[in-house]
Amino acid sequence: MSPGKTGNVEAIANKLREYCVKGDFTDAQKAMYADDVVSTEPEEMKGFSKETKGKKAVADKMDKWLSSVDKVHRVDVSEPQIAGNAFSFVLQMDLTMxxxxxxSMPEICVYTVKDGKVVSEQFFW
Structure with missing residues (x-):
C-alpha cells in the first residue's frame, strides 16, 4: 500500500478518535461512514442484530443504543493502531444505562476504510 493511502487511513483513524473522545458518535457516523457501511457486534443482543448494514440502519442502531444510556460519565479512547486499510482502538466507557x-464498558473497535470512508466497524467486548 502506498504511503498516501496509509496516511489517509491514519488521518481518518485520528479524526474518528477525536469524535469518540468527545462522545460524538452520531456526528462521526454522519461525516465518516460510507453509505454501505456494515456494523458487526460480537453477538446478537436484545433489540440489536449481530450485523447491521447501511448508513441509515447503523445510525438508527446508534440512536437506539444512545436512548438506552442514562448518563455517560467518561469516555477514553486509545491511540489508533493502523495496518493497511484498517485500524483499531480500545474504547473504554464509564456509563449508566x-x-x-x-x-465500565471496554471494547476493541476495528474499522476498515475504503475510498476515504469507514466501510465496516466491528466491536469486541
Whole structure:
C-alpha cells in the first residue's frame, strides 16, 4: 500500500478518535461512514442484530443504543493502531444505562476504510 493511502487511513483513524473522545458518535457516523457501511457486534443482543448494514440502519442502531444510556460519565479512547486499510482502538466507557447500575464498558473497535470512508466497524467486548 502506498504511503498516501496509509496516511489517509491514519488521518481518518485520528479524526474518528477525536469524535469518540468527545462522545460524538452520531456526528462521526454522519461525516465518516460510507453509505454501505456494515456494523458487526460480537453477538446478537436484545433489540440489536449481530450485523447491521447501511448508513441509515447503523445510525438508527446508534440512536437506539444512545436512548438506552442514562448518563455517560467518561469516555477514553486509545491511540489508533493502523495496518493497511484498517485500524483499531480500545474504547473504554464509564456509563449508566437506564435502569441499571453504573458500569465500565471496554471494547476493541476495528474499522476498515475504503475510498476515504469507514466501510465496516466491528466491536469486541
Amino acid at each position: 437506564k435502569g441499571q447500575e453504573r458500569m
